[in-house]
Amino acid sequence: MRTSQFPLATLREVPSDAAITSHQLMLRAGLIRRLASGLYTWLPLGLKVLRKVEAIVREEMNAAGGLELLMPTVQPAELWQETERWEKYGPELLRFKDRHENTFCYGPTHEEVITDLVRNEISSYKSLPVNYYQIQTKFRDEIRPRFGVMRAREFLMKDAYSFHTSEECLAKTYDKMHATYCNIFTRLGLNFRPVQADTGSIGGNASHEFHVLADAGEDAIAFSTEGDFAANVELAAGTELTTTKTASGESLSKVATPNAKSIPDVSSFLNIAAEHCLKTLLVTGTEHDAVALVLRGDHELNTIKAEKHPLIAAPLTLVSDTVIQSVVGCEAGSIGPIGLDIPVIADLATNNMVDFTCGANETGQHHQNANWHTDATPTETADLRNVVEGDPSPDGKGTIKIARGIEVGHIFQLGTNYSEKMNATVNDESGRPATLTMGCYGIGVSRVVAAAIEQHHDDNGILWPTSMAPFEVVIVPINLQKSHRLQEAVEKLYTELKGLKIDVLLDDRKARPGVMFSDMELIGIPHRVVLSDRGLDAEQVEYKGRTDSDTTDIPLKGIVSHIQQQLG
RNA sequence: CGGGGCGUAGCGCAGCUUGGUAGCGCACUUGACUGGGGGUCAAGUGGUCGCAGGUUCAAAUCCUGCCGUCCCGACCA
Numbered sequence: 001m002r003t004s005q006f007p008l009a010t011l012r013e014v015p016s017d018a019a020i021t022s023h024q025l026m027l028r029a030g031l032i033r034r035l036a037s038g039l040y041t042w043l044p045l046g047l048k049v050l051r052k053v054e055a056i057v058r059e060e061m062n063a064a065g066g067l068e069l070l071m072p073t074v075q076p077a078e079l080w081q082e083t084e085r086w087e088k089y090g091p092e093l094l095r096f097k098d099r100h101e102n103t104f105c106y107g108p109t110h111e112e113v114i115t116d117l118v119r120n121e122i123s124s125y126k127s128l129p130v131n132y133y134q135i136q137t138k139f140r141d142e143i144r145p146r147f148g149v150m151r152a153r154e155f156l157m158k159d160a161y162s163f164h165t166s167e168e169c170l171a172k173t174y175d176k177m178h179a180t181y182c183n184i185f186t187r188l189g190l191n192f193r194p195v196q197a198d199t200g201s202i203g204g205n206a207s208h209e210f211h212v213l214a215d216a217g218e219d220a221i222a223f224s225t226e227g228d229f230a231a232n233v234e235l236a237a238g239t240e241l242t243t244t245k246t247a248s249g250e251s252l253s254k255v256a257t258p259n260a261k262s263i264p265d266v267s268s269f270l271n272i273a274a275e276h277c278l279k280t281l282l283v284t285g286t287e288h289d290a291v292a293l294v295l296r297g298d299h300e301l302n303t304i305k306a307e308k309h310p311l312i313a314a315p316l317t318l319v320s321d322t323v324i325q326s327v328v329g330c331e332a333g334s335i336g337p338i339g340l341d342i343p344v345i346a347d348l349a350t351n352n353m354v355d356f357t358c359g360a361n362e363t364g365q366h367h368q369n370a371n372w373h374t375d376a377t378p379t380e381t382a383d384l385r386n387v388v389e390g391d392p393s394p395d396g397k398g399t400i401k402i403a404r405g406i407e408v409g410h411i412f413q414l415g416t417n418y419s420e421k422m423n424a425t426v427n428d429e430s431g432r433p434a435t436l437t438m439g440c441y442g443i444g445v446s447r448v449v450a451a452a453i454e455q456h457h458d459d460n461g462i463l464w465p466t467s468m469a470p471f472e473v474v475i476v477p478i479n480l481q482k483s484h485r486l487q488e489a490v491e492k493l494y495t496e497l498k499g500l501k502i503d504v505l506l507d508d509r510k511a512r513p514g515v516m517f518s519d520m521e522l523i524g525i526p527h528r529v530v531l532s533d534r535g536l537d538a539e540q541v542e543y544k545g546r547t548d549s550d551t552t553d554i555p556l557k558g559i560v561s562h563i564q565q566q567l568g
Numbered sequence: 569c570g571g572g573g574c575g576u577a578g579c580g581c582a583g584c585u586u587g588g589u590a591g592c593g594c595a596c597u598u599g600a601c602u603g604g605g606g607g608u609c610a611a612g613u614g615g616u617c618g619c620a621g622g623u624u625c626a627a628a629u630c631c632u633g634c635c636g637u638c639c640c641g642a643c644c645a
Contacts, residue, residue: 012594012606013580017638027579037637143569146638262645281645301643318644332645359645478604514605521605532604542604 001471002506009033009043010519020216022453023148025462029523031449038145038153045523046449048470050156053448054135056187056467057158064180066133066160071113073137077103079112083421094141106139111418111440114161118436119424125165125434128426129173133160135445147216150406150450160441165428167415170437174206174413177441181210181409184443189465190408190452195221196231197410206413210443211405212451221405222387227397234304236387237394240348247354250369252338257366261333263297266366270357274298278350278358278370280335282324284313285343290327294337294346294378296353299385306384311343334359336367338376346378347385406451407444414438462524463546466567471505473497473563474525476516478532480508486533489556493531493541496560502567521546527566529559 009030017034018024026032031046042050058068077095080086086093086105094106107113114132122130135158145153160177164170178194185192190212197209209232211221222236223229231237260266267274277297283306285291291311295301307314324332327342336359337344350356355369370376391400416435418424425433449468456463466472475497477490490506497504505525507516520528530542530551541559544551545566554562 011579015579016574016581019639034637144639265645279645281643303643316643324645335645476604482603512603512605512607514607516606517604518606530604534604 001504002508004508006044006505008045008519008523010522018148020147020150020454021457022150022216022450025453025457025522026148026450029462032149034148038142038151040149040152040154045470049449049464049468050446052468052470053188053445054156054158057135057184057443057445060180060184060187061133061158061160064131064176066131068134069132070134070136071107071110071117073107073139074104075107075110075113077105079116079422080105083112083418085112092140092142094139108138108140109442110134110136110159111161111414111438112422115418115422115424115436115438118163119419119422122163123426125426125428128436129162129164129169131160131162131173131177131439133158133441148450149446150216150454151218152446155444156446158443158445162439162441163419163424164437164439165426165434167413167437170413170415170439171206174411174439177411177439178208181411181441181443185210185212185408187467188448188452189456189467190448191455192408193221193223193230193405195223195405196235208411209405209407210409210411212408212448212455213403214406214451214454215404216454217404217406219405219407221403222400223403224393224395225398225401227393227395229393229395229397233386233402234302236400238302238348238383238385238387239392239394240351241391243352243354245354247371248369250355252370252375253368254360254365255368256364257334258364260364260366261331265333266357267297270366270368272357272368276353276356278336278353278356280337280359282319282327282332282335282342284317284319285311286313287311288342290319290323290342292335292337292340292342292344293384294344294350294358295385296347296349297357299347299349299388301384302386305382309345309382309384311345328361330359330361330363330365334361334363334365336361336370336376337378338367338370340376343379344376345384346372346381348381348383349385350378351381406447406454408448408451409441409443411441412439414440457524458547460518461522464524464526466526469503469524469526471525472503472567473527473529474505474507474520476507476513476520476528476530478513478530478534481510483533485536486531489536490531493529493559497563500560500564502563527563529563 011028014024015027018027030043032040032042035041077086093108097103137154138157139154142153145151162173192210192212194208194210197207220233222231222233257266257269260269263274263277263279267277274297279295279297281293282290283293303316306312307316328335354371357366357368358370360367387400389400389402393400416437419436419438424436428434453462475494477486494506526546528544535541539556540553541556542551543554
């Protein structure tokens with residue numbers, strides 16, 4: 001391709017509404033343009049990248065036995081009513097009516113459509129398992145679209161759905177998809193981690209998210225410094241913490257803590273580290289007006305873990321000040337576990353604490369030198385907190401580190417959630433209907449592009465992994481218009497590279513070298529060959545890899561094989 | 569949904585306080601010079617100043633309403 005026929009749309013200035021690097025670079029490099037909030041046009045250069053990602057995903061899915069199909073973006077409300085998601089999904093689901101007043105939605109995902117297809121098309125266990133996938137536009141009416149295509153409302157997704165008659169069979173496909181995803185992200189040249197994840201609203205058994213590690217990531221990932229353990233912080237198991245301290249034997253004492261309403265207040269007022277304080281939160285219970293949750297002062301409550309506890313009502317709700325007054329008889333800042341007659345669930349990390357400080361259940365009063373069992377005994381202990389860096393890893397290997405990640409893939413074992421509601425069955429060996437067991441597997445194709453840039457860029461622009469670069473090589477001639485000899489050499493090289501199926505761009509603009517260099521670095525082409533009259537005098541060309549600090553002179557005769565070598 | 573910011577040429581911005589001919593840089597067009605890291609000179613193109621209403625002799629500027637867009641928040645004991 002030639003720049004004269006493939007116009008670049010690079011911008012020198014950064015559009016003011018782009019907050020993160022990948023969004024800025026995607027606009028500046030001319031990959032995308034915004035149409036409206038959360039809606040983006042992919043320009044030719046950007047589309048080339050998107051198609052390369054798609055191609056890798058497609059190849060690997062096909063290699064793993066996936067069958068590609070294409071479902072409509074618009075879906076009838078009736079299907080969503082069957083699974084009750086029409087009510088549950090909320091305003092993220094874009095709903096509308098056609099001219100006949102029939103109700104539809106724009107699909108944010110396709111479980112209903114694929115299950116409907118399979119229940120109609122597949123009637124025997126002999127046809128299973130199957131794994132259908134599509135690469136298709138989705139729409140989710142996000143509360144707050146942001147960061148360009150990273151969290152857009154309309155986006156490109158690969159979604160796959162597998163059907164089975166047994167959990168074992170599902171687990172097999174699930175493992176295969178896990179391995180396939182690892183292949184895909186490895187081929188894409190990304191630094192990623194598969195992590196254990198919450199199954200969330202979709203439900204089901206096992207679930208893994210695939211995260212590209214990058215500081216701009218919206219999720220926090222906890223992983224072991226030594227073992228393979230990796231989990232979303234939402235899910236990472238907290239453990240008991242060991243301590244070398246033993247109780248001093250001093251007895252419980254009460255101190256006045258006027259106006260100290262928070263752990264930072266109390267710890268600075270009494271000059272005690274937050275980790276030696278307890279914080280006590282009252283939340284609505286399933287059987288009680290209030291349930292006390294006790295955490296170490298410097299720890300945060302993990303909502304997802306708490307909601308799973310049978311005594312705690314979901315969604316998690318902190319009780320009102322009125323309830324605190326009637327149950328405890330003090331203000332919110334002075335609650336403690338001592339003498340409470342409601343269930344007290346203590347986080348595991350508080351187990352080994354000694355001589356701690358906690359609210360005295362009287363406004364403006366705290367206890368010091370409190371100890372479990374002598375002063376208070378929790379109804380039970382449970383894992384309630386977010387893990388923090390330095391915690392022991394739950395697999396016993398090393399400690400926890402926390403990094404930011406961008407979720408680019410998510411796989412679930414759905415089980416029979418959808419098939420039961422939609423009555424999707426096949427005849428089993430005995431001729432009786434068996435409810436289908438399902439898995440689903442998604443990759444955010446457009447988000448992968450943004451994530452790759454977030455992970456691979458420098459001050460001059462994008463550093464594409466070769467597998468998704470819009471072009472593999474660019475030829476930059478200096479003063480092309482002025483030399484016939486140069487034109488001939490450039491055309492010869494261009495033709496030769498094209499003949500070798502190398503994706504090559506020839507910058508034949510009548511632009512100054514600085515402009516061409518800057519543009520090519522901005523759009524991130526991994527390999528650059530500069531040809532000039534001066535170089536031809538010495539039968540040499542100049543090569544520079546996008547991440548190389550210096551250029552290398554290469555004999556003209558050897559440049560093709562040098563590039564082939566670089567491309568591996 | 570709550571709070572805040574911004575809307576003036578394709579992009580980045582000034583002008584608004586104190587009402588009076590719509591401006592700058594980049595980009596774009598033409599020409600000349602230039603030619604290895606975003607050139608120089610000259611001449612140009614391009615605007616319903618987000619929309620609607622109001623105040624006024626006169627509104628980008630003041631007032632009211634609406635719309636769009638971006639950012640922050642939705643864990644405090």
